[in-house]
Amino acid sequence: MSAHVVPACLSRVRRVPDHNTNPTFPQSCHVMASIDDIDSEISSVRARIASLHAQRANLASILLSTPHLSTRLQQRPVANEPLRRNASKIVKKQTSHNLENVYRACAGITAYRVRDPDPNAVDNGNILGVRIEVFVQSKFVETYHVLFSRPSARHKSMLRVHHHTVPACIPVKQLANKHLPQSQRDASKTTDQDLIKFGKLLRKELVAWHLRTAAVQKMRIEAGIEGKGKRRRATAEEPTYGKVLNAFVSDDEDDDEVDEEEEDDNSQSHERPIKIIDVESDLGVRHVSVAWSNGRTAALDIAKDGDITKAVVKTADGSRLPDLERRATGRVEGLLDRWST
Template structure:
C-alpha cells in the first residue's frame, strides 16, 4: 500500500509523530495564536482608549448631545466609563509596583490580646508572570512586658520561606538581662526595615525560581506549547524540593537528572543518571556550558 505524506500549515509530517499527534499540535498552536491575538487586541484597545486625543473626542461627543447622534453619545459615554475604569486600574497597578511593601494597623478583637490588641500589618506585593499575585501578609505585635520589641503574630508566607530564621536574625526577642531601653552593648536591637527587605527578597527569589521551572516546562513542550520532535524528548520537569532550588528532569528513555540552583538562579550542579550510571553526555546536552537556569530555557527554545 502506498503511503501518502501529509503536510500541515504549522507542522510537517515525519515518521516521529502520528497524524493524530500532528493534529493535536496544530490545534494547540492555533489556540496559542488566538490567545496571543486576544491579548494584543485588548492591549491595543486599552492604549487607544486611554490616549489623550481619544478621551478628548469622547468628551466632546458626550457634551454636545445632538439628537441625530443619540447612539453615538451613548456609546461614547460607555467608552468614557471604561476609560475611567482603566485609569483607576493603571493607578492601582502603579501604586502596587512603586510601593510593593506597605504597613497598616489592625485591632485584634480578642479581649485578652496582648498590647491591648494593637497589631502592625505588613503587606508584600509580588508580581508573577506579569500579574500581581494575592498579597502576602505578616502581622506583628508586642507581647513582651516592658519592651517594645516586635514578634510575628500571624502570617500568610509560604512554609518554604525561612521566616523563622529571618525573625531570629532581625527581630530577636529581649534578653533576660536587659530590655530595649538598656544601653548595654550586648543587647541586639531589632531591625524591622532589614527584616522586611530580606523577607521580600526571599519571596521574589522563590517566585522567580518557580517561574523559571514553568518556562523550562513550556520550552520542553510539557505545557500547552507543542512538543518539539527530538530524538529523546523530556517527559517531565518539576521542582524536587519545596524551595524550588532543585529541579527534577526526566527523559523518555528512563534517564533522570537533578539540577541544583542557588537563590539567584545560578546553576550550582547537575547530575544525570541512566542505565549505566552517571550520564555526563545528558548533562552536557542540556546545559551546554550555561551558568544560569535562564540560559537553559533559551537552549531548550532553540532546540
C-alpha cells in the first residue's frame, strides 16, 4: 500500500468524542440525575395518593354502615332535599354491599339430603347434596348442585361425586381428585377427605368465573357492541333464499354493482372513527379477543382473579403495538379506560 493511501483512509475514520474533555457531559449527567429524582418523587406521591384513597374508602364504608344512618336520612323536612336523596342512595348501595359480604362469608354453601329413585343405586340411593349459591353484584346469579354418593359399603365416610350442575369450564374433577381421594376397595383404612375445602375451592372457582364473565359483559356494553355478536350469528345461520339464489345466478351487471358498493363501503370505512367492533371470549373467560374497525386485534390472557397477565395487540398488517400491550396489564374492568388514555 502506498504512503499517500494510508492518510486518506485514516481521514475517513470518525473520531469518537471524549466525554472527559466534553464540557457539556457533566451538565447532561446532572440533568439525568434530576429527572430520576423527579420520577422517584412522582412515584412516591402516586403511592401516597393510592393509600389515601384506600383509607378514604375504608372510612366511608364504616360511616355508611352506621346502623341508624338510614333512619336519620328518612326524616323530613331537610334543608337540602337533593343532597338527602343522594346520601340515601349511597347508604342503600353500602347496605347491599354489606349484605353481599355477609352472605359470601356465611351462607354460600349449604348441604341437604336426597334419595336416588333408581332401585339399583349404590348405598340404597342415599345421596348427599351440596348447594352452592353465587352472589355477584348484589344479585343471586346462579345456584349449582353437587351430589355425592358412598361407593363402598365398607368405608362409610368416603364420598364420591355422583352428579353435578357445574359448567364444564370449572375443574370439578381435579378438585375432587385432590381433596376427595378414593380408597381402594380392599384397603383397611379410609383415605382422608376434606369435603369442606372442596366446597370452598369449588365456590371460589364459580365466583371467579362469574366475575370474569360479568367483567367481559361490561366491557362489551362500554364498547357499544352488546348484542351484535348474537345478531351476526343469527344472520349467518339463517340465510335468506335470495342470498342462496344469488350464489348461483349472477351476471356482469350485478358484479359491477357489487364492486361499486364495496368501493363505497371502503371509502366510508376510512372516514369512520376507529372503534371496537367485537369482543369474544372462551367458555372459561380465560382468553379474550378484541377487534377494532381498522383491522387491529388483541388477544388477552386472563388469570382466575380477573387480572390480565398477557396481551398481544397487532395492527392489520401484523405489527405489534407495545404501548397498548403494556397498558392492557391490570384488571379487566378498567381495560377500555386504560386504552383510551
